[in-house]
Amino acid sequence: MNKNGVLAKQYLDVSLPLQVLQSNAGFYLGTADDDGPCSRESVEFWPARGGAEQALLKDEFTQRQEP
Numbered sequence: 793m794n795k796n797g798v799l800a801k802q803y804l805d806v807s808l809p810l811q812v813l814q815s816n817a818g819f820y821l822g823t824a825d826d827d828g829p830c831s832r833e834s835v836e837f838w839p840a841r842g843g844a845e846q847a848l849l850k851d852e853f854t855q856r857q858e859p
Contacts, residue, residue: 795851797823799859800831812844819844821853832856 800808800823808823810833818837821844823830835854838844847853 795848797831797833798855799823799833803859804830806830810848812841812848814841821848831859 795810796807797810800806806823806825808825808830810821810823812819813822813824813829813832814820815832815837818839819841820832820837821834822832833853833856834844834847835856836847838847
């Protein structure tokens, strides 16, 4: 499954695939391009990469509605 970021499309007009990204708060689902992160798509943060990867794989996360 190659799901694209909703907020990246809506606010940046780019189609980028969802991926696991990391911030100081933990791992999250978002989009990135060659310049770095573009959007945070998941409401949730996970303490470990594996949790975020499973959420992406199973499509079990809450989609943010605003950036």
